[in-house]
Every structure is written in C-alpha cells, then in structure tokens.
Amino acid sequence: MPTPLFKNVCDEQFFSKLYDQYSKDLHDFIYYKYGEHFDPEDKVHEAFIKLWKNCKRVAPDKAKSFLFTVINNITLNDIKHKKVVLKHQKLKPKEHTHETPQFIMEETEYLEKYEAALAKLPEGQRVAFLLNRVEGKRHKEIAEMLNISRKAVEKRIYTALEKLRQEIDGI
Template identity: 65%
Template sequence: MKKAHSLVKNCCEKSVFSKLHQRYAKDLHDFIYYKFGEEHNPKDKVQEAFLKLWENCKKIVPGKAKSYLFSVANNTTLNVIKHKKVVLNYELNFKQKNSDNQDPQFVLEEKEYLDKYQIAISNLTEEKRVAFLLNRVEGKKHKEIAEILGISKKAVEKRIYTALEQLRKEIEGI
C-alpha cells in the first residue's frame, strides 16, 4: 500500500479512500470494541472516524491515515465516556442536593451555573476538552494523559491551562 500511495498526496481520491476503508475498518472496529466494549457503538465510531478523515482528506497523506483514524476513534469514544460521566455526576449531585431540602434559590443558581459549565466545556476544542476532563473528571496525572493521547507532558499542561483560562472567561467564579 505504501508504494502505491507514495505518489498520492492526500486521501481525497475515491479509490485511495476506499482502499483505506477496506484495509482499516475492521481493525478499527475491533480496537474500539476491545478497548471500550459494545455499549460505545464501535461501528458508529468507525464511521465517525472515516467521516472525519474524509472531511480532512486534503490534510492527511495515506501513510498517516491509519494513526489518524485510530486517534479520532479513540478520542471520540473517550469524549463520549467523559460526557456520560459528567452527566452522571451532575445527576447524582443534583439529586443529593435536592434531597437536602436546600433553598430553592440556591438550587436554581446551581443549576444555572452547571448549565453554563456544560456549555463552556462543549465550547472547548476537542484537544483541550479531552485533556481537561481526563485530568479533572478522571483524576489522571499529566504524565498519564500524555501517554494516553500520545503527546508530550508539556502539551498536556498547556491544553489544561488554556482550557482553564477559557472556562474562567466564560464562567464567572471558577
């Protein structure tokens, strides 16, 4: 495949894209299935990864397509997991606080704050959001995050720092 595609500069050609799909779709599905399980819809993640590849086909050379696909599928799945955990934590905290007979004004303000927080989190770039949530929700250290994402520890620190800056700007009081 490398020799055939060494002259091809990107993945936009239909035959190149088709060959990439034939070659990597099953491996990508199995990777997501083995790593995260069936409940995270590995078929959907494969389709999302290939859609992302097609959207960015001019930027990706065929030799880098495999790692791009696996990174996108992995990160997409991690984002879904992190989002589910945030939602679950919110629901648990909300139920616990409502059962404490708290002041309704406080409960309303808290809900508004959490809504702002959710919107601010969704406004972060994927890279910042993943690093931030791995650190704050999962409690992972910068070094662990760097290993998971395949980037340097400094890059992780910068992503988390800039995510915090952006969140502080969007939400008063963090």
C-alpha cells in the same frame, strides 16, 4: 506489559487483557472528544474487532496505539458531515437536605454556563481537561493516551481552565 509471552495479539487471553486495560480509556476518550452522539461503546467494539481481524499483524506493544488510532478514525469517518453534539450525562444531584430552591437555581444556572463554556473549548483542550478533572487522570497518563508530550497536556489543561473561568465569570 507481558509482551514476551505473545508474538501477536491473536491470543484470546491476551486480547481480553487488552480489553481490560484499554477499553475504558478508549471509551472515555471518544466520549469526551466527540460526545455521546456516537455510541462510544460501539466504537470501542469496532476498534477491538478490527484489532482481532488484524491480530497477526499487530505486535503486542503496538496494540495500544493501534486501538487509539483506529477508534479515532472510525469515529471521524462516522461524523464526517455531522455536527458534534456535546451532551454530557448529568450526575444526579446529591441528596442534600439543606438545599434551598434558590441554591438549586443558582447551581443549575452555573452548570448551564459551564456547559456552554465547555462546548466552546477546542476539542484537544476539552478532551485533556475532562480526562484530568472528571476521570482524575494525571498529565503523564493523558500524554500517553493522546500521544502528545506531557508539557502539551499541561498547557492544554491550564488553558482550558483559564478559558472556562473567563467565560463563566464573564471577563
């Protein structure tokens, strides 16, 4: 990061660069952690507005952890008493031409099982697992995002995968 150029994050160019760099990760983080119930983009905006208001006090190299902490707190405040509803957007089925009705039925059944199993995962495992499998992030990247060790990420994802398998396969 080009920190030396900026004393704090009050510079508009630097601010927009931060947005470019972290907004998607923040958005995905909130989505996978709390579900779509809380408009993730809105939370991203709130976090950045807060950053802008406090821009004089935030050193450039602290901006990232500031954003992740703030967005988490904002969302937590929001949910305090509400229950999390995890409803993920389903991708449109691929345009296969050879899918038999039975195949489609099985597939739907499987996805339902998966969804139920996913909802049972503890939050930490679910976030790490989804960032890894869906967004294709490596352990190291997730560790940096969540501010935990790489080993912890590895463990969370592995445990999540095992739990999902056992749940779905009915073991």
